[in-house]
Each structure stands twice: as C-alpha cells, then as structure tokens.
Amino acid sequence: MTADAGASRAKNASVALIRNWPLTAVSGLLLPLLLGLGVWQIQRGGEKAAINAAIDRRLSSQPRSPQQLDERRRFTTVRMRGYYTRDYRLLDNRTRNGRVGYEVLQVFVGDGQRWLVNRGWLPAPPDRDTLPEVARPRDTREITGFLYPVAAAGETGTAATGRRIQRIDSRIAGRLDLAQPQWTVRLSADSDTALVTDWQLINSPPQRHYAYAAQWFAMAAALVILWLFAATRIPRLLRRNSDNNNDNRGTSS
Known part of the structure; x- marks a missing residue:
C-alpha cells in the first residue's frame, strides 16, 4: 500500500466517524x-x-495611631484613644444574615483629631419612619479597627432627622470637619464599642x-x-465491536 493510499484511507475513516458536521462545528467553537x-x-x-x-x-499587623502612619492604605490597622461625639449618620439598607438594618457612622475624637468611625450594624425597627437608637459611650475609650476609603461622590439620602444616608461619600464626609475625610475607621469585633461587624472584605x-x-x-x-x-x-462502532467479540467467544466455546 502506498503512502497516499494510506493517508486517503485514514481521511475517509475519520470522515466516516463524523455523522453530524454542524454539531461538530458548534462543539469545536464552544x-x-x-x-x-x-x-x-x-x-x-x-x-x-x-x-x-x-x-x-x-x-x-500591630495597630498604630493614624498620626504615626507613613502611608494610609486600605485595611491598615489603627488604634486611637478618645471619645465619641453626638454626631453620627445611619448608613441605610445594610443587611446581616438576611435582616435589614443600618451601619452606624459616628464621629470619634482621638489624639486631637476627628475621625468617622463605622461602629457596625444595628437592626432596623419595623416602622420605616422610626430610626434605631444609638447608644453613645460617654467616657474615654480606646478603639481599634482598620482604615477603609470613602467613595469619591454619590447620592445622599435624607430623612426627617437628617441622619439616614444611602452611602458615605466625600460630600458628606467633607461636612464633618474630619482630619482625613477620605477615610473611615471600621471597628474590629473586639472593640468594646463595636456593634455587629462581620465585615465583607x-x-x-x-x-x-x-x-x-x-x-x-x-x-x-x-x-x-x-x-x-x-x-x-464512535458509540455505534464500539457496540458493534463488543457484539462481534461476544459472538466470537460464543462460537469458540
């Protein structure tokens, strides 16, 4: 048998194995x-x-005072000693375990600087027009957490009290006289003033x-x-070969 004849037979055999070329083309693309x-x-x-x-x-890493940081980056751990002010905002439509609530953003004065601290989550009251009560620690506290950036701009929600917002952005943070309005501090779970944290990093x-x-x-x-x-x-040929082998075994026996 010549080489050309062998190649032609192999080509014909491969073509004979394919019985649906459109499906083959689609499969080859997918x-x-x-x-x-x-x-x-x-x-x-x-x-x-x-x-x-x-x-x-x-x-x-070991938490440090924000004033001691050479560079501020997301998730950098910080520690401050100071007190909470009465100024806070409620970040709307935040969920934990399927429940709707708010995240409490409260101004904290630490080391002589004002920072916006996210204390965590509170459940929303059944009545939409009623805001949850936020307890304000009155004595000096030491808090630990990590830096998290503020969005550049965004929509601001309003409520009767003016505390409910849809997101925290540079427009809102800029009105609070913060040391670093482009950053918030998210409390760690072991801080004694933390609410429900469970941050999605x-x-x-x-x-x-x-x-x-x-x-x-x-x-x-x-x-x-x-x-x-x-x-x-191929499945038909495999079944045919299997049947032939079974027939050959039956004949030999």
Whole structure:
C-alpha cells in the first residue's frame, strides 16, 4: 500500500466517524470557550487568594495611631484613644444574615483629631419612619479597627432627622470637619464599642471562583460527551465491536 493510499484511507475513516458536521462545528467553537472560562476563573481565584493574603497581613499587623502612619492604605490597622461625639449618620439598607438594618457612622475624637468611625450594624425597627437608637459611650475609650476609603461622590439620602444616608461619600464626609475625610475607621469585633461587624472584605472569595471554574470544566466535559454520542459513530462502532467479540467467544466455546 502506498503512502497516499494510506493517508486517503485514514481521511475517509475519520470522515466516516463524523455523522453530524454542524454539531461538530458548534462543539469545536464552544469547547475552547468553556475551557478558557474555566482557566480564567482559576486565575481570578488565585488573584483573590493573593488579595486575601495581603489583607490578612495588614489586619494582623500591630495597630498604630493614624498620626504615626507613613502611608494610609486600605485595611491598615489603627488604634486611637478618645471619645465619641453626638454626631453620627445611619448608613441605610445594610443587611446581616438576611435582616435589614443600618451601619452606624459616628464621629470619634482621638489624639486631637476627628475621625468617622463605622461602629457596625444595628437592626432596623419595623416602622420605616422610626430610626434605631444609638447608644453613645460617654467616657474615654480606646478603639481599634482598620482604615477603609470613602467613595469619591454619590447620592445622599435624607430623612426627617437628617441622619439616614444611602452611602458615605466625600460630600458628606467633607461636612464633618474630619482630619482625613477620605477615610473611615471600621471597628474590629473586639472593640468594646463595636456593634455587629462581620465585615465583607472582598466582594467574592476565592472558593467561589474555583466553584465557577469547576462548573465550566464540567460543562466542557458534558459537551464532549454530547458530541461523541450525537455527532459521531464512535458509540455505534464500539457496540458493534463488543457484539462481534461476544459472538466470537460464543462460537469458540
């Protein structure tokens, strides 16, 4: 047999295995896409894991006074000694465990500077027009937490008392005569003036991206199986070979 004849027979055999070319073409386009999405989600999970590691390093560092910081960065731990003022805002539409409530943003004077401290979450009263009562510690306190940036601009909600806001932004923070209006301090859970904290540090954990990647790879595997059974003659040939082998065993016996 010549080389050209062998190549022609191999080509004809491969063509004979495919019985649905449109489905084959669609599968050939979708498979790289599904695999690429799976790889991308794995990369995203790795990026989020690296971010988590960086956050953990900052949160585990020794807290210092904000005045001692050479550089202010998100999640940098701080400690201040001072007192809370009567000036606070209620950040609306914040949830914990499915319950709607508010986050309490209260001005704290520490080391001679005014800072906006997020003390955590309070549940909302059943009546929308009623605001929750916020207890104000009157004596000197030492608080610990971490820096969190203020948004550049945004919508400001109003209520009858003027305390309810939809988000904290530079416009609101600029009216409070703060030392650093571009930053808030989110209290750590072990601060005695903290409410319910349970801060969400990143929008999605690495495990979620890895789960998405597993889903994309599972879809790719399902596509290959569908293509084998719906677009090729391979299952039929395998059944035929299995039947022939069974017949040969029966004849020999």
